[in-house]
Amino acid sequence: MEDPPINGSNRSIIFGKYEMGRLLGKGTFAKVYHARNLNTSESVAIKVINKDQVKKEGLIEQIKREISITRLVRHPNVVELKEVMATKQKIFFVMEHVKGGELFAKVAKGKLKEEIARKYFQQLISAVDFCHSRGVSHRDLKPENLLLDENENLKVSDFGLSALPEQLRNDGLLHTQCGTPAYVAPEVLRRKGYDGAKADIWSCGVILYVLLAGFLPFQDENVMKMYTKVFKAEFEFPPWISSEAKRLISRLLVSDPEKRITISGIMRVPWFCRGFTRPIGSFSIEEQSQENFLEQKEEIPIDENSKEMELVRSKSSPPFYNAFEFISSMSSGFDLSNLFENRTRSGSLFTSKCSASMIMAKIESLAKKLNFRILLNKDYKVRMQGVSEGRKGKLLVTAEVFEVAPEVAVVEFSKVAGDTLEYRKFCEEDVRPALKDIVWSWQGESCVCED
Numbered sequence: 001m002e003d004p005p006i007n008g009s010n011r012s013i014i015f016g017k018y019e020m021g022r023l024l025g026k027g028t029f030a031k032v033y034h035a036r037n038l039n040t041s042e043s044v045a046i047k048v049i050n051k052d053q054v055k056k057e058g059l060i061e062q063i064k065r066e067i068s069i070t071r072l073v074r075h076p077n078v079v080e081l082k083e084v085m086a087t088k089q090k091i092f093f094v095m096e097h098v099k100g101g102e103l104f105a106k107v108a109k110g111k112l113k114e115e116i117a118r119k120y121f122q123q124l125i126s127a128v129d130f131c132h133s134r135g136v137s138h139r140d141l142k143p144e145n146l147l148l149d150e151n152e153n154l155k156v157s158d159f160g161l162s163a164l165p166e167q168l169r170n171d172g173l174l175h176t177q178c179g180t181p182a183y184v185a186p187e188v189l190r191r192k193g194y195d196g197a198k199a200d201i202w203s204c205g206v207i208l209y210v211l212l213a214g215f216l217p218f219q220d221e222n223v224m225k226m227y228t229k230v231f232k233a234e235f236e237f238p239p240w241i242s243s244e245a246k247r248l249i250s251r252l253l254v255s256d257p258e259k260r261i262t263i264s265g266i267m268r269v270p271w272f273c274r275g276f277t278r279p280i281g282s283f284s285i286e287e288q289s290q291e292n293f294l295e296q297k298e299e300i301p302i303d304e305n306s307k308e309m310e311l312v313r314s315k316s317s318p319p320f321y322n323a324f325e326f327i328s329s330m331s332s333g334f335d336l337s338n339l340f341e342n343r344t345r346s347g348s349l350f351t352s353k354c355s356a357s358m359i360m361a362k363i364e365s366l367a368k369k370l371n372f373r374i375l376l377n378k379d380y381k382v383r384m385q386g387v388s389e390g391r392k393g394k395l396l397v398t399a400e401v402f403e404v405a406p407e408v409a410v411v412e413f414s415k416v417a418g419d420t421l422e423y424r425k426f427c428e429e430d431v432r433p434a435l436k437d438i439v440w441s442w443q444g445e446s447c448v449c450e451d
Contacts, residue, residue: 013038014092015085018046029053034097044082047093051086067093069159072134076279077127079147079157098155100148103211107143111214114242115275120146121208122276123154128200129263131156133392134420137196141203142183143210181223182206182216186231186255198257201266205252212241217253231255244271348413348427351440356380356401356409359438363399363411366434372397383416386426391419395426411435 012020014035021034030049037044054063070081080096103120106112112120124146131138138159145158185202187194209217217235220226229235233255237246248269251261266272352359360380367374367384375396376383386395395418402410413431415423432442 014046018044018094020046029057029059035094043097043099045095045097047095049091049093051089051091063091066159069136073127073131073136073159075127075130077123077154077156078130079155096155098147098157099150100152102144103146103148103154104143106148107210107214111240112211114212114245117208117211118271118274120154120211121204122272123279124156124204124207125263125266125272126279127154127156128204129267132197132200132263138200138203139196140180140183141200141207142180143207144180146207181226182218184230185257186233187257189227189230195257197263198260201252201260201263202257205249208245208252209235209249212245212249213238242271248272348431350411350435350442352409352411352438353440354409354438359401359409359411362435362438366431369434370430386418390422392422393418395419395422397423397426 014020017038018035019038021036024032024034024045026032030047032045032047035044035046036042049063054060067081067084070079074080079098082094082096085092085094111117124141128138128141136159138156140158141156145156147155147157149155183203183206185194185199188199206217218226218229220229233253235253237249241249248261248266248271251265254260261269267276354362360377360382363382364374364377366372367382371387372384373387374382374384376398380401382399384397384399386397388394396416397413397418398416399411399413402412413427432439
C-alpha cells in the first residue's frame with residue numbers, strides 16, 4: 001500500500017483536513033497512521049485500507065459491518081469512529097486516537113489490584129450493555145481489544161467479528177464460530193447456535209478472571225483439553241481473589257448460557273456497584289458528533305484529479321451532503337452505503353428531486369399525522385419525538401435535508417434516542433409510505449425511479 005499522498009513540500013495532508021504522521025501499525029490490508037486534524041489540532045488515528053485488496057479477499061461485507069457497527073455504538077467506553085472518507089483506490093477510517101495502549105500490556109505484567117480491575121470491568125460492562133441495547137454482539141472481547149486512554153479509561157475496540165440482528169438465523173441464534181479460543185463461550189464451540197450477548201458475558205467473565213488472577217482460567221498446552229475445561233467451566237481460583245469477586249466470576253463462567261448471569265444481574269451485584277458511576281449517555285456524544293460533522297465547512301478531495309466534488313455548507317440553504325457518502329450510497333459495485341448507516345436503519349436515506357421547502361413541509365406533515373412533537377425545526381433540520389413510551393423510552397428522530405445539486409436533495413433520517421427496532425419499524429411502516437411521492441431513490445436500491 002502506498003504512503004499517504006503529499007500536499008506541499010514535506011507535509012502529508014489528506015482531504016485538506018488531516019496531517020498524516022507516523023505509522024502506528026500495519027496489517028495485511030491496512031496501515032494505521034497517527035494524524036492531526038488541521039482545524040482542531042486533535043490527534044486521531046487513520047486506518048487506510050486498499051479497496052482492491054479487500055474486494056479480492058472477499059472482505060467487503062466484514063468491513064462495511066465493522067464500520068456500520070462502530071458508528072452505531074457511540075459510547076464513552078468504545079473507540080469512536082469519527083468519519084469515513086474515500087477515493088477510488090482507498091478508504092480512510094478516521095478514529096479516536098487512544099494513547100494508553102492495550103489493557104493486555106498491563107495484565108502481561110501481572111495481576112491488577114482489585115479496585116483497578118473493578119473499574120475496568122465496570123467500564124467494560126457499561127460498553128457491552130450499550131452495544132447489546134443496539135443489537136450488537138462483539139464476539140471477540142479480550143484484553144488485546146480493550147484499549148486505555150490517557151486518563152486510564154477503558155475503550156472497547158475491534159468490531160471486525162461483531163454481529164447484528166440480521167445475521168441471526170431462523171432459530172434466532174448466531175452460528176458463526178469466531179473469537180479467540182481462550183475467551184470463547186462453550187456454546188460457540190459446540191456449533192449448535194448461540195446467543196451473541198450471552199457469549200459476550202462469558203468473555204467478560206474470562207477477562208475479569210484474567211485481570212484479578214494475572215493468568216487465564218482455562219489453560220492447557222493441548223487445545224482439546226482446554227476446550228474440555230471450557231465446556232465444563234472447570235477452573236480454580238488463586239487465593240488472592242476476594243470471595244465477592246469469586247462469587248461474581250462463578251456466575252459469569254457458567255457453561256449453560258441460560259443459567260449465566262445477565263448484565264442487569266451483574267449491575268445489581270454489590271461488588272460491581274462499589275464506586276460505579278454510569279458514563280455520559282450516548283445521546284450527548286452522538287449529537288455532538290453529528291453537529292461537528294455538519295459544521296465542517298469543506299470536504300476537499302485527496303487529490304486534485306479526483307472526480308469527487310468539493311462541497312460547502314450554506315447557512316441560508318440546505319447543507320451540502322458529503323459527495324462520497326451520496327455517490328457511494330447510490331452506486332452499485334463497491335457499495336459503501338452501510339459505512340454510514342447501520343442496516344437496521346432501513347429506509348433512513350433517500351434522494352429527492354423536490355425542493356427543500358417541499359420536502360420539509362412533507363416531513364412536518366408526517367410528524368403531525370403521527371402525533372410526533374416537533375422539538376426543533378431549523379436550517380432544514382427537524383427533530384421530532386413520539387408521544388408513546390417505547391422499550392427504551394420515547395422515540396426521538398432527526399430528519400435533515402441536504403442539497404447535492406440544484407435539482408437533487410438527500411434526506412436523512414437518524415435515531416437520536418429510543419429503541420432501534422422501533423425506529424426500524426417507524427422507517428419501514430411510517431416514513432416510506434408517507435413520503436413515497438417525493439422519493440427519487442432509497443439508499444441501497446439499484447434502480448432509480450423516474451417521475
